[in-house]
Amino acid sequence: MRLYDTLTRSVLPLFASDGKRLRFYACGPTVYGPAHIGNFRTFSLVDVLRRTSEVAGLNPFYVRNITDVDDKTIKGSAKDGVPLTAFTEKWTKKFHEDCARLNLIAPDVEPRATTHIAEQVAIVEKLLAKGYAYVGGDGSVYYKVAAFKDYGKLSHFHPEELVTQETNSAGKANAADEYDRDHVADFALWKAAKDEDGQVRWEGPKDPASGTPIIGRPGWHLECSAMSAKYLGESFDLHAGGEDLCFPHHENEIAQSEAANGVPFARHWMHCVHLLAEGKKMSKSLGNFYTLADLLEKGFDARAVKYLLVSVHYRAQLNFTLDSVKGAESAMRRLDKAVNALCAKAGVDRAAFEGDALPRASAEEVAKTSFAPALDSLFDDLNTAAALGAMWEALKNEKSAADAKAELAALKTILYALGIQPIPAKDEAPASDIPEEVKALAEARWEAKKAKDWAKADTLRKELTAKGWTILDRKDGFDLKKN
């Protein structure tokens, strides 16, 4: 399979450099509150990468971190009056719940910053020893960007531009004077403890001048350098994240890791473009800021949200709207029917399709079916939109397909790679949820219908509609659906 690489700005083959496993790292969430759907767009596409690379036979080994110490988590725990760990645990748990609802495969390793302090300190000491870091006037350790000649190679920024940059896109002054450092572009590796950090502090790298450890906490970028090296090696295959992380986060990771280790860091870089909500950047004041919980509360199905998130190519902007989630729900209901129809044609039980009884087709097997273009699209820079189009096209042609069972197994592979799940079309309310009164009305209508008393049947139907229920007739009876 091929994937766009930010470093070289070109689509390159994706491969495991050790010939065994595709080792990749994705920047995970900072657990200070609920993740929003924008976060989940990135995580969903990394999930598609994880799944597709597996189908491609690349045997992925996936590491995604949890950032559990930074300004926001410290502030949040202080505000809640709970220890940092309790605070981050709570949000980590919520994050995992959302991931499960969105059918995201858990990473093979999910390391946390606070349990890898020693590894981070070691990097800072290496950088100090090699002259890539210095202790600033405030006692914090900073990275000396000028010492790293490749700085800017990922984001394609020139260091001199960063020097002259005095305002950001919002027209606000960059907080260049907030820290006591030599150069605007220099960034904190290790932050000296401050009062507002409370008990959040560790023994850090030794100050070369005094030989005593600097009490404080790790800087933002350090954890990813430390944990990727620990679990994937100093050089690994791929690093992924949201587009905003390209600079400065990933640029700084490269600077730290390559300076400290003297070997290339990640070979291939993937960045997922941000989504817009209702045509604008998500913000709480605009009322277009959605978490998964918000959407579930509005009655949407998480499976529809997932479909929508992966329905657009990851390098294109996605405009997330409530109307489009509705559309996605319709599509997923239709998908359910299509799956049922194909199961029936193949003589395979639906439960077997969902379970292990019907194995997924291998990439080679898929290639022999009408789903081949769908998988090809995924292999070509994770073109999920094209893959979905090809999937529907194939589904439309299934009537004429010769080997329905092979087609079904191929469909299973496509759905697995995309990580999408059909929504049962028949989602009538369980009998227990139907009020007696409604049941009685529905029964009465059924009797009227059998008696061919159409006027009465229609009146009863209207009454049920007024109460928020719809009758769906079958040949031998009826179902009730809540509106």
Place this chain on the structure above:
RNA sequence: GGCGCGGUCGCCAAGUGGCAAGGCCGAGGUCUGCAAAACCUCUAUCGGCGGUUCGAUUCCGCCCCGCGCCUCCA
């Protein structure tokens, strides 16, 4: 200002130097008392202006519009 992305049917969104995928919504039809479902059918010359070409939505140039990043936001 620097770097980058994009403008394709009402909405979302693929794609190609030579008949413009797919999804949602909508319309018409078949079928059912009605309704729903199902099935069938239908809806675009691709931001603007030039250029290259036998031929451009696809390549080049300019312009217009939208968006992202430019120090802690996925």
